[in-house]
Structure formats: structure tokens, C-alpha cells
Amino acid sequence: MTHFDWGQSPTGGSVNDQVSYRIFVSGQLVLASTILSIIIGVGLGVYTASRQYKAGDRVWQGISVISFNTPSAVASLGVVLAAIALNQSLGSTLLPVAGAQSPDVVGFWPVLGSRAMHAILPTISLTFISYAGYHLLQRSLLLDHINSDYVRTARSKGLTRKQAIYRHGLRTSIIPVATQVAFAMPALFTGAVITETVFAWHGMGEYFTKTISTNDVHGVVAVAAFGALMTAIGAILADLVVVALDPRIRVS
Numbered sequence: 001m002t003h004f005d006w007g008q009s010p011t012g013g014s015v016n017d018q019v020s021y022r023i024f025v026s027g028q029l030v031l032a033s034t035i036l037s038i039i040i041g042v043g044l045g046v047y048t049a050s051r052q053y054k055a056g057d058r059v060w061q062g063i064s065v066i067s068f069n070t071p072s073a074v075a076s077l078g079v080v081l082a083a084i085a086l087n088q089s090l091g092s093t094l095l096p097v098a099g100a101q102s103p104d105v106v107g108f109w110p111v112l113g114s115r116a117m118h119a120i121l122p123t124i125s126l127t128f129i130s131y132a133g134y135h136l137l138q139r140s141l142l143l144d145h146i147n148s149d150y151v152r153t154a155r156s157k158g159l160t161r162k163q164a165i166y167r168h169g170l171r172t173s174i175i176p177v178a179t180q181v182a183f184a185m186p187a188l189f190t191g192a193v194i195t196e197t198v199f200a201w202h203g204m205g206e207y208f209t210k211t212i213s214t215n216d217v218h219g220v221v222a223v224a225a226f227g228a229l230m231t232a233i234g235a236i237l238a239d240l241v242v243v244a245l246d247p248r249i250r251v252s
Helices: 015-049 055-068 072-090 108-145 149-156 161-191 193-198 204-213 217-245 247-251
Strands: none
Touching: 015 055, 015 108, 015 161, 015 193, 015 204, 015 217, 055 108, 072 108, 072 193, 108 161, 108 193, 149 161, 161 217, 193 204, 204 217
8 A cells, every 4th residue: 555556456457457447538638628618607606696697697607507517427418419310410420428538649739639629528528517516515604795894995996896706705715615626636537437438538537436346456456545635635735725715824
């Protein structure tokens, strides 16, 4: 364990080789979908909170509630069906629906382009089921701060409502969202089981279920250790983000 050497699987393969490859595969999906989910979720949270109970607020809340309650299998299969219909209408495969890359592609740039094209659909699927949580949380937190004394004081000094929200209300209310993102990273790496299965990506989630079904004890322990390591990294990132956003922590 201290050398991070997890031994051999029951079939004789190296667990370290499997884990290192699958971390890279899952990382492609997790990083892209996480960044998009944060940008879309926080942006919609600010937009809807500043327009509370107006048409835009109600429409986006309705869409996010549907997204939040959509199972990952349904979202993934819906994206696959839409891509198949698009490909059939174009008469060519614009968006690949399976695999991490085309098997007949060689060379650095062609392989990079193939991987990017294959990552579009699973990234859309993961983003669709992930952004709503950040949207609803950011909206709720910002509404708690938007009428606070310090925001009203900022407006009394000449700032517009938009400037007061972005410079003061958002900075305070985004701290719990940033903490949630940091602690969600381990679950994202090992929790995208359904999405990886539907799109035939051999990532950490797929490996986790495979090791359990084949009684691969070394593989299960390796995945659990990786999840613990990511949790520790997430806790450190959360502390760093809180220190960066809250000047009271830096002073103390």
C-alpha cells in the first residue's frame, strides 16, 4: 500500500496498469463535464436569482428540476438516440456513439481529434445530469444574500444591482458551491458507471463494477484507495478555495 502497488488481478494482469489507464479515460469525461456543469450551473443560478419569480426564473427552474430528476441511463440513451438520428439524417457519422476513439486512427493529432469527437456525447450526458444541482444550490444561496445589509450598502454607495450582486453577493454565496464541487470529484471519477457503460468507455466506474463482479479483491482495494486519495485532495482544494474567496479566513 505504501508503494501504491496493488498486485495482480485474477487473470494475471497488473492492477496498476489498469487503474492508471482508466484514470486517464475517466479524467477526460470528468474534467470537461465538471467545468461545463459549474459554468452553466453557477451562471444560471445568478441569472435566475436576480430575476426571482419572473418568466426566465420559472422556465430555467423547471428545466433544472427535470434534469435533476432524470436518471443517468435515460439521459445517456436519449443523447445516443438523438445522435443516431442526426447521423442518419446527415448520411455520415458526425458524432460517434461508442468507444473512446476510432480504432483505425493513427498519429498524435488524428488521435486527439478522434478522442475529442468521441467525448462530446458522454460529456453532454454528464453535464445535463450534473449542472442542475449547482444551479439550484447557487440560486438558493444567492437569494439569501441578495437582500443582505452589505449588498444594500454597496448599492447605496453607487453600485448598480448587477454590480452589487457580482462583486459582493456572488462572492459570498459561491463558497458552499465551491466546497461541494471539491468533494464531488471522487464520486464523479468512480460514479459515472452508467454513462461509461452506455458509451463503451472503459473508465474507473466501469472497472469498479467489473472488479466486484469478478471477485478481483486487489482491483476493488485499488479503486477504494483512489477514491480515498481523491477525497483527501478534494478536502485540500475546498480549504484553498474557501481561503481564496473569504478574506476573514486569511486574516484569522
